[in-house]
Structures are given as C-alpha cells and as structure tokens.
Amino acid sequence: MWVLTPAAFAGKLLSxxxxxxxxxxxxxxxxxCWLRATWLLASKxxxxxxxxxxxxxxxxxxxxxxxxxxxxxxxxxxxxxxNYKCGFCxxxxxxSFVLPLEEAKRGLLLLKEAGMEKINFSGGEPFLHDRGEYLxxxxxxxxTELQLPSxxxxxxxxxxxxxxxxxxxxYLDILAVSCDSFDEEVNVLIGRGQGKKNHVExxxxxxxxCRDYRVAxxxxxxxxxxxxxxxxxxxxxxxxxxxxxxFQCLLIEGExxxxxxxxxxxxxxxxxxxxxxxxxxxxxxxxxxxxxxxxMRFLNCRKGRKDPxxxxxxxxxxxxxxxxxxxxxxxxxxxxxxxxxKADLKLDW
Numbered sequence: 001m002w003v004l005t006p007a008a009f010a011g012k013l014l015s016x017x018x019x020x021x022x023x024x025x026x027x028x029x030x031x032x033c034w035l036r037a038t039w040l041l042a043s044k045x046x047x048x049x050x051x052x053x054x055x056x057x058x059x060x061x062x063x064x065x066x067x068x069x070x071x072x073x074x075x076x077x078x079x080x081x082x083n084y085k086c087g088f089c090x091x092x093x094x095x096s097f098v099l100p101l102e103e104a105k106r107g108l109l110l111l112k113e114a115g116m117e118k119i120n121f122s123g124g125e126p127f128l129h130d131r132g133e134y135l136x137x138x139x140x141x142x143x144t145e146l147q148l149p150s151x152x153x154x155x156x157x158x159x160x161x162x163x164x165x166x167x168x169x170x171y172l173d174i175l176a177v178s179c180d181s182f183d184e185e186v187n188v189l190i191g192r193g194q195g196k197k198n199h200v201e202x203x204x205x206x207x208x209x210c211r212d213y214r215v216a217x218x219x220x221x222x223x224x225x226x227x228x229x230x231x232x233x234x235x236x237x238x239x240x241x242x243x244x245x246x247f248q249c250l251l252i253e254g255e256x257x258x259x260x261x262x263x264x265x266x267x268x269x270x271x272x273x274x275x276x277x278x279x280x281x282x283x284x285x286x287x288x289x290x291x292x293x294x295x296m297r298f299l300n301c302r303k304g305r306k307d308p309x310x311x312x313x314x315x316x317x318x319x320x321x322x323x324x325x326x327x328x329x330x331x332x333x334x335x336x337x338x339x340x341x342k343a344d345l346k347l348d349w
Contacts, residue, residue: 070115071321073340078104078138079124084156086180086191088224090252091124092262098129105141107313114317118150118340120176127159136168143171150340152176154220157206158194169213173342176218176245179203181227182235189226190268207239216242216342223278224249224268236285242345244287248275 080093099107108119119142126135135153142151152174179199181187187199203219210217219241221232236244249268251257256265272292279290312320339345 071111071317072115073118073120074111074116075120075122076108077122077124078134079126079129081128082123082125082156083128083158083194084125084192086222087263088190088222088249088256088265088268089263090250090255090265091122092255093124094262098134101134101137103313104138107311108138108142108146110312110317112146112148117148118152119148120152120154122154125156125159126153127155127164132159132161132164136164139168140171149344150174152218152340154178156192156199157202158197158199160206160209162209165209165213165215169209169215172215173340174216174218174242175206175210176220176243177203177206178220178222180221180224181230182232183227183230186226186230190224203239214342214347216345216347218243218245220245220247222247222249223270223275225270226268228270228274228278231281233282233285236282236287241287242347243289244285246279246282246288246290248272248292250293 077091079098080091080095082089082093108116111119121135121138126132129135139151139153142148150173151171153172154176155178157177157179178192180190180192182200184193184198184200187193192199207217209215217239219236219239221227221244223246249265249270251265251269254260256263275290275292279288282288310320
C-alpha cells in the first residue's frame with residue numbers, strides 16, 4: 001500500500017532550501033504540485049479505508065456499481081420561446097436559438113446509439129417554432145427512423161391544430177398538456193391567459209383529438225400559491241388521462257429567481273405540508289403521479305441552478321452526461337420508468 005511518509009516529505013523540503021534564493025521559486029512550484037498530487041491520492045485511499053462494514057463471512061465484499069451513463073429517457077427542450085407567461089416557469093426565454101433540424105437529428109441519433117428509449121420534446125412551447133412543423137419532423141424521425149419505443153410532447157396546448165394530428169399523430173405516443181387549474185381566472189393569474197381563448201375549453205378539445213388520433217393523453221399541473229386549495233378530482237376523472245403529473249412549484253436560481261432571472265416565482269412557492277395536503281385531497285385519483293421538490297432532477301441542478309453540460313454534438317453522450325447531475329436511483333424512485341409506449345398501454349380508444 002502506498003502512503004505519504006514523513007521522511008519523503010522532509011527530503012523534498014530540505015533539497016529545496018539548500019538551493020540559492022534565486023532558484024527557490026522554481027523549486028517550490030514542482031514541490032507544491034508533488035504535494036497536491038500525493039495528498040489527493042493519499043486522501044482518496046484514506047477515505048476508502050475509513051468505510052466501515054460489518055464482517056460477513058458468507059459474502060464477498062461488494063463494490064458500488066459505477067454511475068449509469070445510459071440516457072434511457074431524455075427531455076429535449078429545443079426552444080425556450082413561449083407564448084404564455086407563467087410566473088413560476090423555470091425554463092425561460094433567455095435565447096431564441098433553435099438547433100438546425102439536421103443537427104438536432106444527429107444529436108438524437110447519438111442518444112439512440114447510447115441507449116435512449118424515450119424522448120420527450122418540450123420548451124418553452126414546442127409548437128411555437130415553425131408552427132409545429134419542426135417538432136412534427138422530429139417526432140416522425142424518432143419513431144420511424146430511430147424506432148424509439150416512446151415519443152412524447154409536453155405543451156400548453158394553445159397552438160396545436162387538428163391538422164398536426166392528421167400529419168404526425170400516428171408517430172406520437174403521449175401528449176402531455178399543462179393545466180394548473182380548471183378555474184379560468186386562476187389560469188389568468190398564473191400567466192396562462194390568452195385574451196378570449198379559454199385554456200380549459202382548449203384542453204377538452206385536445207382530449208378529443210388525442211382519442212380520435214390514438215395518442216395517449218396526459219396532464220401536467222404545477223401546484224402553487226394560486227391553486228393549492230383547489231379540488232380537481234372531478235375534472236381529472238372526467239378527462240381520464242393516462243397520467244396526471246403533479247409538480248410542486250420549484251425555484252431555480254437564474255431562471256425564476258435571483259438576479260439573472262426573467263421571472264420572480266417566490267410568490268408562487270408553497271411549503272411541503274401544503275403540497276402533501278393537496279395530494280391527500282386527490283388520493284382517489286388513480287392516475288396521479290406526484291413530484292415534490294425533493295424528487296426534481298434535470299440538467300445539473302445539484303446546486304439549485306440549471307447548468308448545462310457540454311454539447312453531445314461536440315463531446316459525445318457519455319462525456320456530456322457526466323456533468324448532467326443525473327441521479328438514476330432518484331429517476332427510478334420518482335417513477336421515471338413506466339409504460340410509455342401507446343402500443344403497450346392497451347388503451348380503449
């Protein structure tokens with residue numbers, strides 16, 4: 001076993017100070033480098049030695065498995081632009097850049113080769129760019145050429161037209177529509193109001209189209225200060241989505257709070273107990289899938305910010321995912337792996 005001995009350190013130190021003062025600095029630099037390297041290696045081995053395990057003569061000592069680098073399920077936020085102004089949004093319009101279609105396809109191919117099974121397109125509002133044609137072409141590419149088991153979209157639903165379903169519906173497994181309240185006045189307070197358009201009425205229309213064009217229907221709701229006391233049980237049961245994903249309003253530095261943020265979401269935040277009471281009120285809704293702030297994981301949010309990794313087009317998937325903050329155990333715990341192909345859902349259309 002390698003250790004850092006006092007004799008080795010003393011020898012190095014004496015050899016430096018025996019030299020003339022003029023060359024002292026040139027000698028100290030490599031010494032500091034040597035010290036840093038030896039300290040890092042020694043501390044790493046020391047940490048390994050300090051892990052205490054109860055003796056077990058019946059089992060061989062097991063090592064922790066390496067971190068997974070397989071991007072099984074991927075959220076692709078290809079745009080930050082949106083036609084709504086939700087006050088709690090944590091992916092705001094800081095840029096209008098959208099990757100050229102062929103470059104986007106190349107990135108998706110790299111992800112498929114690395115093990116991607118499910119792709120979810122989101123934003124911003126994904127139907128805003130090129131009136132949904134860019135999105136439709138990516139959906140078709142992922143289903144026909146990459147042959148992914150699951151292709152899904154998260155949208156506010158306001159820009160979706162029936163013609164899009166006619167052209168691309170067969171390639172889409174799940175459409176998730178964001179709806180935070182069934183009270184239109186509350187939707188306006190949150191930032192989902194669009195003049196004379198009624199968000200709730202549009203949700204009903206989208207539900208019908210999903211049934212007509214055989215697309216699984218899902219609802220996403222962000223629980224916040226303005227809807228935390230609402231009872232949505234009756235409306236959710238009537239719409240009968242395959243999943244009702246319920247998020248607790250989350251603050252992300254630089255996105256919806258802090259100096260560089262485009263939103264000030266502090267007034268939307270609720271406590272953990274309030275979120276739990278909302279879940280308790282809706283415990284009879286069988287399709288409800290809760291996601292508290294403790295479970296939220298996306299990009300690199302380990303320090304309360306969203307710090308993107310290097311591009312997979314530049315460094316490849318395996319290298320980029322090392323910086324993503326991906327927590328596979330939490331991904332599984334929060335129900336990230338589920339029946340996500342409409343072929344396997346066996347829905348009664």
